[in-house]
Each structure stands twice: as structure tokens, then as C-alpha cells.
Amino acid sequence: MPTESPYLPPATQPVRGVVWAIHLVLPMLGLWLLLAEPDLNIEWHHNPSHFWMILAVAGVNVALGMLISEASRRRQDARLFLVSMVFLASAGFFFMHGLATPTIILPTGSLGFDLGQQVGLTIAAGFAFASALPLGERAARIVLSAQHVIRGVLVGFMIIWGLASLIDGLTPLSAPPLGGYHTWVAWAAVPGLALYVAATMMTFRLHRSRPSAMLVSLLTAYALLAETMVAGMSQLNWHLTWWLWHVLLTFAFGFVAYSAYLQFRREGSSAGLFDSVALSATVARIRQQYDEALEELVEHVRRGEPMAATRLSGKFRLNEGQAAVLDRAGQALANERELSERLGALVAVSAHTRVGLPETELLAGALERVRQAFGDVRIGLVSEGRTHIGSRTYTFDGDEPVRRGELLAFPLTVKGRPAGALEVPVGRTPQDEALAATLAGQLSLSLENARLYQELDTLFRQYMSPDVAQALLADPSQAALGGQLKELTALFADLKGFTSFSEQVTPGEIVEMLNRYHTAAVPCILDNGGTIVQFVGDALLALFNAPATQSDHAAAACRAALAMQRAAAEIAEEAAWQRAGDVAWPTFRVGVNTGPALVGNIGSPQLRGFNAMGDCVNVAARLQALAEPGTVVIGETTLKQLGRGAKATPLGRLALKGKEEKVAAYVLTELPQPLRELP
Numbered sequence: 001m002p003t004e005s006p007y008l009p010p011a012t013q014p015v016r017g018v019v020w021a022i023h024l025v026l027p028m029l030g031l032w033l034l035l036a037e038p039d040l041n042i043e044w045h046h047n048p049s050h051f052w053m054i055l056a057v058a059g060v061n062v063a064l065g066m067l068i069s070e071a072s073r074r075r076q077d078a079r080l081f082l083v084s085m086v087f088l089a090s091a092g093f094f095f096m097h098g099l100a101t102p103t104i105i106l107p108t109g110s111l112g113f114d115l116g117q118q119v120g121l122t123i124a125a126g127f128a129f130a131s132a133l134p135l136g137e138r139a140a141r142i143v144l145s146a147q148h149v150i151r152g153v154l155v156g157f158m159i160i161w162g163l164a165s166l167i168d169g170l171t172p173l174s175a176p177p178l179g180g181y182h183t184w185v186a187w188a189a190v191p192g193l194a195l196y197v198a199a200t201m202m203t204f205r206l207h208r209s210r211p212s213a214m215l216v217s218l219l220t221a222y223a224l225l226a227e228t229m230v231a232g233m234s235q236l237n238w239h240l241t242w243w244l245w246h247v248l249l250t251f252a253f254g255f256v257a258y259s260a261y262l263q264f265r266r267e268g269s270s271a272g273l274f275d276s277v278a279l280s281a282t283v284a285r286i287r288q289q290y291d292e293a294l295e296e297l298v299e300h301v302r303r304g305e306p307m308a309a310t311r312l313s314g315k316f317r318l319n320e321g322q323a324a325v326l327d328r329a330g331q332a333l334a335n336e337r338e339l340s341e342r343l344g345a346l347v348a349v350s351a352h353t354r355v356g357l358p359e360t361e362l363l364a365g366a367l368e369r370v371r372q373a374f375g376d377v378r379i380g381l382v383s384e385g386r387t388h389i390g391s392r393t394y395t396f397d398g399d400e401p402v403r404r405g406e407l408l409a410f411p412l413t414v415k416g417r418p419a420g421a422l423e424v425p426v427g428r429t430p431q432d433e434a435l436a437a438t439l440a441g442q443l444s445l446s447l448e449n450a451r452l453y454q455e456l457d458t459l460f461r462q463y464m465s466p467d468v469a470q471a472l473l474a475d476p477s478q479a480a481l482g483g484q485l486k487e488l489t490a491l492f493a494d495l496k497g498f499t500s501f502s503e504q505v506t507p508g509e510i511v512e513m514l515n516r517y518h519t520a521a522v523p524c525i526l527d528n529g530g531t532i533v534q535f536v537g538d539a540l541l542a543l544f545n546a547p548a549t550q551s552d553h554a555a556a557a558c559r560a561a562l563a564m565q566r567a568a569a570e571i572a573e574e575a576a577w578q579r580a581g582d583v584a585w586p587t588f589r590v591g592v593n594t595g596p597a598l599v600g601n602i603g604s605p606q607l608r609g610f611n612a613m614g615d616c617v618n619v620a621a622r623l624q625a626l627a628e629p630g631t632v633v634i635g636e637t638t639l640k641q642l643g644r645g646a647k648a649t650p651l652g653r654l655a656l657k658g659k660e661e662k663v664a665a666y667v668l669t670e671l672p673q674p675l676r677e678l679p
Contacts, residue, residue: 483600
């Protein structure tokens with residue numbers, strides 16, 4: 001897989017990098033040519049040109065130094081302060097170099113005239129090197145706390161140097177120039193040259209991590225100042241090599257001034273001209289301020305305040321045009337934020353629809369989330385053929401919405417029929433109506449699903465165990481035909497005396513009796529985690545540990561059986577008291593057995609049912625048939641799983657229909673209740 005080439009800033013892209021390098025190499029080639037061919041290195045002695053050029057370049061340097069110094073004060077940035085000192089130091093000594101021009105103030109110049117600019121460039125090189133260092137927070141604080149002292153020391157030194165160079169006879173610096181070539185003067189330029197080279201390399205690394213035109217201009221200036229130091233080593237005053245370092249100095253600061261001018265033209269403000277040069281901590285702080293300001297702007301726009309950007313004009317020095325552009329950008333960002341929040345609300349409404357969630361809870365949860373994004377959204381459901389929301393009544397012509405001022409009402413439908421109305425405030429963003437229509441469709445679907453789930457849940461729970469119903473609602477694939485072998489406990493119960501009772505009473509009384517018994521028996525089974533899989537006349541079959549897993553299924557089945565007998569006894573006693581002297585009601589007898597059985601959906605593709613088949617279930621039915629009315633008979637496997645505390649009377653080994661070997665059976669009389677966990 002091919003890898004992408006790394007991003008290179010403009011100054012380090014191959015072609016531009018070569019062009020940039022050529023511009024830096026050409027002056028050195030010219031210097032070499034002039035030194036190699038002395039005939040070409042002609043002398044041009046013109047004092048006024050030198051003086052006015054010096055004043056112009058010094059003025060540019062002072063202006064740049066003051067601008068960067070102001071940026072340093074406003075941003076509280078140590079690097080910007082050090083860069084400003086590069087310009088101010090070079091400007092001060094360059095200005096004094098100009099004042100010492102022969103015949104302007106002094107008749108013949110001075111030693112200070114020859115050495116002043118080299119001293120100024122060396123001091124500026126120290127500031128340039130310090131500015132390119134990756135200053136930490138502690139070092140930056142030290143620099144800022146000492147900035148007035150540093151600036152004062154520099155100004156004091158320049159004043160002393162100027163007086164010493166201009167006042168005749170005061171110091172050796174006011175003496176006439178040395179004349180000729182002096183090796184020590186050339187070697188004195190080496191420290192400044194090394195500092196500029198190091199500053200250039202470190203600024204280049206900074207530019208690679210944070211590309212900007214101002215950093216390119218600054219590293220170019222440092223490189224040209226290094227070349228200025230090299231050109232000044234020739235010491236051939238008023239020759240072309242001497243004029244060359246003046247030109248290089250002019251270009252060095254001219255590049256920075258031109259970049260600042262272009263950025264000012266592009267942005268219309270000087271507030272952020274040098275932000276790209278600042279320390280990383282300052283840049284991060286500026287970005288945080290911009291982010292906070294943008295958030296503030298968005299909030300103003302979302303509240304509908306006109307020209308919200310004018311509130312930030314003073315803080316960030318914005319002109320009217322920039323404020324207007326920022327207002328439009330803020331409006332676009334606010335619209336995008338609104339759109340994002342509303343799309344998020346639609347997703348949340350979709351995720352909120354869950355199986356078994358009541359309709360009122362569904363709508364309340366959806367409204368709570370939707371109002372955070374859409375505003376004062378309201379829902380009204382159909383009542384007596386009409387939909388009311390507050391004092392407003394809505395009727396719809398198909399799917400078309402109804403507008404009431406800034407409110408737009410959409411129909412909510414269930415299975416294509418009107419079920420209610422959704423009222424949404426619109427007009428804040430261009431997408432309001434489309435998003436409101438989507439929200440109405442999503443709520444209609446959620447409402448329809450909630451009602452459908454409620455119908456299915458009610459229907460399933462009336463015809464099957466809650467465990468089976470819940471499993472099928474969550475995973476319909478569980479209704480597929482098939483099964484698995486699983487250990488379970490089967491509970492089989494029927495009513496002894498049902499046949500004779502049925503012969504003596506009306507059908508209505510039979511149904512009443514069965515419903516009363518089953519109404520009492522079913523909760524006993526369900527409360528103990530059982531699943532009722534069959535009602536066959538007066539008999540029922542319940543399973544424990546299928547489909548829901550139970551660790552104590554044998555004990556749970558026995559607790560359910562004993563509870564059934566107690567409930568049935570109470571009903572029989574109540575019926576006997578109500579029908580004194582009339583036909584006696586039948587009595588439950590229960591058989592419980594534990595063992596493996598095939599559990600699953602049995603039937604056909606058109607009609608199927610959850611059931612269990614196996615010897616375990618058959619034995620439970622046989623034990624029930626042998627039980628005396630009002631008793632619970634259990635198998636040996638079940639008794640072994642009950643543990644200590646269970647009381648049972650052995651019936652011996654019984655011969656059961658369909659079984660070759662006899663089966664041990666017991667009459668269960670007592671079972672300790674399980675310990676409840678303390679809250």
C-alpha cells in the first residue's frame with residue numbers, strides 16, 4: 001500500500017526551497033566575485049546616499065520593532081519581545097552608524113563609524129538566537145519580567161556608544177577610522193555569524209512545525225544578517241563589497257516589513273500580524289480565546305441578536321468589513337450547530353424506541369430530548385376524533401402540515417390513520433421544516449411501534465408464559481421449529497373429581513370453577529419462575545429451567561406445587577361455604593419430576609407451540625395420577641435436589657404405566673423457604 005508523502009510547508013517544498021536557497025546564495029557568489037576580481041570591486045564614495053539610506057532602513061527597523069513590541073505586550077509573549085529587540089538593536093546601531101557618516105556630523109568619520117554596525121548586529125544576533133529557542137513557561141516568565149531592564153540596558157549602551165563615537169576626543173571610538181584590513185575585526189564578527197546561523201536553523205525547524213509566511217520572512221532575515229556579517233569582514237569601506245552588506249541589511253528587514261504589509265492588506269488589521277511567531281503556549285492561548293469568542297458569537301447569533309460580531313470588534317480590533325464577515329460566518333456556524341443538534345435528537349428518538357416501553361414514557365422521553373434541539377415542541381394525541389394542543393385544534397388534509405404563525409403542525413399516524421399532532425416552532429434555520437417533517441415521521445413510527453409492541457405483549461402474555469413471550473418479542477427467531485435436550489423439572493397438575501363435578505353442574509359453572517382455580521394456580525407458578533406450556537381441560541403442565549434458566553429449578557417447582565395446593569384449598573373451602581350442601585368442588589393433585597427432556601417449538605410451520613417431551617414429563621404425569629387429592633408427589637431425582645430441610649413421606653417403589661422398572665415416589669409435605677438477601 002503506497003504511503004503518502006509528508007506535508008511540506010511552502011518554503012520547504014522542493015522547487016520553492018531551491019529558489020529560496022538560490023536567493024541566499026547569489027549575494028555570497030557576488031561577494032566572492034568582487035573579492036576575486038579587485039577590478040570589479042570599484043569604490044563609490046557618496047556620503048549623502050549612505051546617510052539617507054541608513055536613516056530609511058533604521059526607520060523601518062524602528063517601526064517593525066515597535067509593532068512587534070506592542071504585539072509582545074498585548075500577547076504577553078517572550079519570543080515576540082526578543083524578536084522586537086533584534087530590530088530595535090540593529091536599528092539603533094545602524095542609526096548611529098549613519099550619524100557617523102563623514103562630512104554629516106564629523107568631518108572624517110570615526111572608529112565607532114567602522115565598528116558600530118558590527119557591534120549592533122552582534123547584539124541583535126544574541127537576541128535572534130534567544131528568540132529561536134524553545135522557551136519554556138518558566139524561562140518565558142523570566143524574560144518578560146526582565147524586559148524593561150533589558151530594553152533600558154540596550155538603550156543606555158547605545159547612547160553611550162553614540163556619545164563615545166561622535167564627541168571628538170572623548171574616547172578612542174571618536175578617533176579617525178583605522179584604515180586598511182585588521183584581522184581582529186574579522187574575527188570579532190564570527191560570534192554574531194554563528195548566532196545568526198543557529199537562529200536561522202532553529203527558526204526553520206519552527207516553520208516546519210508551524211508553517212507561516214512571517215516565519216519564512218524572519219528566517220530569511222536571519223540568514224541575510226549572517227551574510228551581512230560575512231560581507232562586512234572585507235573591511236573595504238566605500239567599495240562595492242562594503243555597499244553589499246548595507247544592501248543585504250536593507251533586504252533582511254525589508255522582507256519582514258513586506259510580509260507584515262501583505263498580511264495587513266489581507267486581514268485589514270495589525271492585531272494578529274506576528275501571532276505565528278509567538279511561543280506555542282501563546283498560540284494555544286490565542287486559539288482558546290478565538291474558540292471562546294466564536295462560541296460567544298454563536299450564542300449571540302442563536303439568540304437572534306443582530307450584528308453579534310460587533311461585540312467582539314474592540315476585543316480583537318476588527319474593522320466593519322471583518323465584523324460583517326464574522327457575522328456571516330457565525331450565522332453559518334450557528335445553523336450548522338442547530339442542524340447537528342437536531343440530527344442528534346432524531347437519532348436519540350430512534351434509539352429511545354424499545355420493546356415494551358409504554359406509550360406515555362416513550363413520548364415523554366422523546367419530548368425531553370427533542371426540546372433541547374427544536375425548542376418548545378408539543379404533542380397532542382387524538383381524543384374523541386380531534387387533536388388538541390393547548391387551545392389549538394388541528395385537523396389535517398392527508399400528510400400536509402398546518403401552519404399557525406411560527407408554529408408548524410404535522411400529523412402523527414398509526415397504520416395510516418390519524419393518531420395525533422406534532423407542533424414544532426420553525427424559522428430559525430433553513431432546514432427547520434424538513435427536519436420537523438422527519439421528526440414527525442420518526443415519532444409516528446415510534447408511536448406505532450409502541451402500540452404494536454403493547455398489543456403483542458398483551459396478546460402473548462394472555463396465551464403463554466411471560467418468559468416465552470418476552471423471548472419471542474426480543475428474538476423472533478426463537479419461534480423456529482426445533483429443540484434441545486435440557487435438564488428441567490416438570491410440574492403436572494389436574495383436578496381430582498372434575499368429571500363427576502362436570503356431570504352435575506352447568507357448563508357456565510364448570511368454566512367459573514376452572515377459571516377460579518387457574519387464577520389462583522398460575523401466579524404460584526409464575527412467581528417461582530415457571531413457564532406454563534399447556535392447559536388441557538382441568539390439567540396444566542409447567543416447566544422450570546426452560547426456557548429461562550434456573551439454578552434451583554427443582555426447589556422452585558416444589559414451592560410452586562405446595563403454594564398451589566394451599567391456594568386451591570382456600571378456594572374449595574370458600575366454595576363449600578358459599579354452596580352449602582351442594583356439589584363438592586374437585587381438588588388439585590400434583591406430580592413433580594426432574595430429569596432431561598427435549599425442549600423447543602413443536603408443531604408445523606403454520607401452527608406451533610413451546611413444549612417439552614421426554615420420560616421426565618411422562619413420569620410427572622404418572623405421579624400426578626397416583627397422588628391423593630390435595631397432595632404433591634415427587635420423584636426421587638427431585639427429592640435429591642431439594643437438600644436438607646425438605647420433609648417427604650416415601651410411597652415406596654411404584655409401578656407406573658409405560659415404565660418397565662418401578663419408580664421411587666414421595667409425598668412432599670414441607671419445604672423450607674429460601675433465604676432472602678438483606679437489602
